[in-house]
Amino acid sequence: MRRVFADRLAFATGVIVILMLILFALSRVAG
Amino acid sequence: MQLLYSLRGAVWILVYLLFILAPLFALLAGSHPPTRDFWTEFSVALGYSGLAMMGLQFGLTARFRYVTEPWGEDVIYHFHRQISLIAVGLVITHPLILVAVKPELLAPSNMLEAPLSAHLALLSIFSVIALVVTALWRAALNLKYETWHLTHIVLAVVAITAGVVHMVGSSFYLVDPWKQSLWIGLTIFWIGLLLYVRIVKPLFMLRRPYRVSEVRQERGDTTTLVMQPDGHPGFHFNPGQFGWLMVWGSPFKITGHPFSFSSSAAAKGGRVEMSIRNLGDFTKEIQRVPVGKRVYLDGPYGAFTIGNPADMHVLIAGGVGVTPMMSMIRTLADRGDKRPVILLYGSKDRESITFCEELEVLKARLDLTVVHVLANPPAGWTGEQGFINAEMFKRHLPPPYSDHEYFICGPGVMMDAIEKALGEMGVPMAKYHSERYSFV
Numbered sequence: 001m002r003r004v005f006a007d008r009l010a011f012a013t014g015v016i017v018i019l020m021l022i023l024f025a026l027s028r029v030a031g
Numbered sequence: 032m033q034l035l036y037s038l039r040g041a042v043w044i045l046v047y048l049l050f051i052l053a054p055l056f057a058l059l060a061g062s063h064p065p066t067r068d069f070w071t072e073f074s075v076a077l078g079y080s081g082l083a084m085m086g087l088q089f090g091l092t093a094r095f096r097y098v099t100e101p102w103g104e105d106v107i108y109h110f111h112r113q114i115s116l117i118a119v120g121l122v123i124t125h126p127l128i129l130v131a132v133k134p135e136l137l138a139p140s141n142m143l144e145a146p147l148s149a150h151l152a153l154l155s156i157f158s159v160i161a162l163v164v165t166a167l168w169r170a171a172l173n174l175k176y177e178t179w180h181l182t183h184i185v186l187a188v189v190a191i192t193a194g195v196v197h198m199v200g201s202s203f204y205l206v207d208p209w210k211q212s213l214w215i216g217l218t219i220f221w222i223g224l225l226l227y228v229r230i231v232k233p234l235f236m237l238r239r240p241y242r243v244s245e246v247r248q249e250r251g252d253t254t255t256l257v258m259q260p261d262g263h264p265g266f267h268f269n270p271g272q273f274g275w276l277m278v279w280g281s282p283f284k285i286t287g288h289p290f291s292f293s294s295s296a297a298a299k300g301g302r303v304e305m306s307i308r309n310l311g312d313f314t315k316e317i318q319r320v321p322v323g324k325r326v327y328l329d330g331p332y333g334a335f336t337i338g339n340p341a342d343m344h345v346l347i348a349g350g351v352g353v354t355p356m357m358s359m360i361r362t363l364a365d366r367g368d369k370r371p372v373i374l375l376y377g378s379k380d381r382e383s384i385t386f387c388e389e390l391e392v393l394k395a396r397l398d399l400t401v402v403h404v405l406a407n408p409p410a411g412w413t414g415e416q417g418f419i420n421a422e423m424f425k426r427h428l429p430p431p432y433s434d435h436e437y438f439i440c441g442p443g444v445m446m447d448a449i450e451k452a453l454g455e456m457g458v459p460m461a462k463y464h465s466e467r468y469s470f471v
Contacts, residue, residue, distance in 0.1 A: 006107075007113055013044070013114060014114070014117040017052065020056075021055075021073060021076040024055060
């Protein structure tokens with residue numbers, strides 16, 4: 001379960017990072 | 032204490048995200064290059080943050096005790112492994128999107144006339160692919176741990192250096208000198224983390240060597256190294272924790288291996304013991320270590336240690352997984368701690384039960400029950416046989432099962448099965464702790 005916890009932590013971090021990258025690209029396009 | 036650890040854990044996650052995202056969003060400040068389409072901008076952001084995540088991997092494996100304490104080293108290493116897959120995914124998707132948006136980038140004329148920074152991008156991508164392949168399939172590729180470890184570091188340094196030079200060379204976003212300085216500074220910080228692990232820490236260990244004072248053969252093809260600090264007071268550890276042992280060569284060599292301490296945490300004079308089973312690799316050399324040999328220890332690490340004194344402690348060990356449990360049991364005996372302890376101990380056969388006799392002696396000093404589970408029991412064996420399972424818990428543990436605290440250490444397959452069984456028995460995750468042999 002500790003590995004499952006680490007899996008979830010990594011997955012959540014990945015999701016946050018990708019959302020922020022989309023925000024970055026959108027803010028660039030929006031000027 | 033648990034709340035403090037959770038808070039510290041949350042703070043480190045925020046710091047981690049800040050280190051990945053802040054340098055990217057800093058690019059939005061100052062002067063801006065011309066805006067391009069969404070996918071091109073998104074692709075470039077993937078490259079920047081993928082590189083930042085890869086660089087920060089050096090921090091995850093730098094063994095900063097203050098950072099790793101809230102989770103334990105096993106969770107950090109597993110996170111390192113999983114987050115690296117995401118980072119590599121980002122780095123590889125970066126050129127794929129660029130090529131999808133501009134297919135002409137693949138035209139032979141463009142490929143031939145591509146600037147150096149584009150070649151470095153390719154070098155970086157091939158290095159990260161090689162990193163992942165060698166990490167995921169090390170055993171299948173028959174790579175020795177030491178060879179793989181060195182290759183891993185070299186590939187990581189090549190991937191990051193080539194990636195950063197590619198980024199600075201392309202310099203689309205890094206028009207302002209301060210932005211260039213920010214990313215170059217960040218790279219120096221990542222490499223600094225690596226130098227800390229490979230140079231600063233070994234220097235510190237060089238000044239704090241240990242001397243092997245006894246080499247003891249145990250049942251089950253296991254050797255115990257008894258080590259005394261040489262010219263320093265040693266360190267204090269909690270029972271169940273582990274350290275990195277360097278036996279052959281200096282601490283600068285990549286020869287460190289993690290082992291649990293098997294001795295009592297209450298031992299005098301900084302003495303520590305590690306009990307190591309011959310598994311056919313590096314471990315087969317341990318029985319040949321001469322008394323008096325100088326060795327180096329980096330530790331203690333890990334969050335696997337005795338818990339609430341009011342709870343019954345259920346220690347579940349498979350094979351040499353008994354070593355951290357032995358440290359817990361010996362420590363409780365030395366402290367005169369009479370909390371109820373049950374050790375469910377799986378072994379191949381009766382001859383391979385490491386610490387068998389000592390456990391019998393320790394029963395007199397503790398409220399300790401030992402349940403041996405043999406995979407190959409001898410004729411006339413009336414005890415448990417086969418592999419440790421949920422039925423055995425029900426036979427030997429008083430309900431309610433969720434009131435006890437569980438500690439599991441053994442082969443991965445056994446640990447997966449036991450964690451699953453405990454979950455099915457309604458034991459919450461906070462009530463059980465696992466220690467795995469292998470990080471990679």
